[in-house]
Amino acid sequence: MKKVKTVEVRDVQIGQGKPKIIVSLISATRQKLQQEIQHLLQKQPDIWEWRLDFVDVHDQSDIFETLSLIRELTFPSPLIVTYRTVQEGGHGRLRSDAYKELLLQIASTQLCDFIDVELFSEDAKDLIHAIHQAGCKVIVSNHDFEKTPPKEELIWRLREMQFINGDIGKLAVMPKRAHDVLSLLDAADQMKTLYADRPFLVMAMGDLGAITRLGGHHFGSCATFAAGSSPSAPGQLPVDLMKQLLL
Numbered sequence: 001m002k003k004v005k006t007v008e009v010r011d012v013q014i015g016q017g018k019p020k021i022i023v024s025l026i027s028a029t030r031q032k033l034q035q036e037i038q039h040l041l042q043k044q045p046d047i048w049e050w051r052l053d054f055v056d057v058h059d060q061s062d063i064f065e066t067l068s069l070i071r072e073l074t075f076p077s078p079l080i081v082t083y084r085t086v087q088e089g090g091h092g093r094l095r096s097d098a099y100k101e102l103l104l105q106i107a108s109t110q111l112c113d114f115i116d117v118e119l120f121s122e123d124a125k126d127l128i129h130a131i132h133q134a135g136c137k138v139i140v141s142n143h144d145f146e147k148t149p150p151k152e153e154l155i156w157r158l159r160e161m162q163f164i165n166g167d168i169g170k171l172a173v174m175p176k177r178a179h180d181v182l183s184l185l186d187a188a189d190q191m192k193t194l195y196a197d198r199p200f201l202v203m204a205m206g207d208l209g210a211i212t213r214l215g216g217h218h219f220g221s222c223a224t225f226a227a228g229s230s231p232s233a234p235g236q237l238p239v240d241l242m243k244q245l246l247l
């Protein structure tokens with residue numbers, strides 16, 4: 001087994017100890033986001049994710065003001081900013097150049113700890129490098145909302161996330177049958193045993209995949225997404241329940 005670097009953000013050590021619980025903020029307006037955070041603060045997630053693609057404002061200055069508010073309200077917990085594209089199951093419709101520019105602008109604000117970069121986005125490796133230069137960490141992600149690719153493909157994707165230098169890799173698939181869940185967990189286990197030199201997380205979505213959100217850490221997953229006000233993807237369990245079950 002390779003030595004796995006942990007990723008440390010203030011006093012949260014990702015890749016060590018209990019899996020970290022991440023809660024996504026999915027409101028469409030700044031006012032609703034503020035209420036959403038206030039409601040969720042008492043549940044004390046380890047990490048927050050702002051799903052920027054859920055926001056219906058396209059004005060950049062609004063985005064930065066909103067980010068600043070989210071940072072203030074959730075600090076000192078680590079904050080991820082994610083702009084999930086329609087190709088990967090989100091609402092984001094920006095074209096490649098605008099996607100890259102937006103992520104770089106966000107990185108340069110230094111108002112979040114991680115930016116999500118999709119593995120198959122154009123020039124992902126260069127984009128990751130530029131985000132690092134701007135002082136921000138990267139979660140490299142890949143989502144298949146239709147199916148679960150074969151195990152070897154899943155392992156290849158997880159290794160590629162590492163190869164292009166994401167700080168953390170993240171893979172989400174949709175299982176169609178129980179065996180798909182086994183493929184995902186097997187891929188994670190092999191990744192952990194043979195290749196991982198940094199933290200990664202995997203999840204199978206939907207009801208069938210819920211087991212991976214609860215027990216994925218036994219197969220190498222460093223964190224798990226739980227539902228805050230509502231799920232940001234199918235199969236997420238409520239954050240309070242997740243906290244009790246992961247004790």
Ligand SMILES: O=C1C[C@@](O)(C(=O)O)C[C@@H](O)[C@@H]1O
Binds near residue numbers: 024084116141143236
């Ligand atoms: O990549 C992920 C994982 C996720 O899709 C899930 O299945 O929990 C939820 C998204 O908000 C996040 O960006």
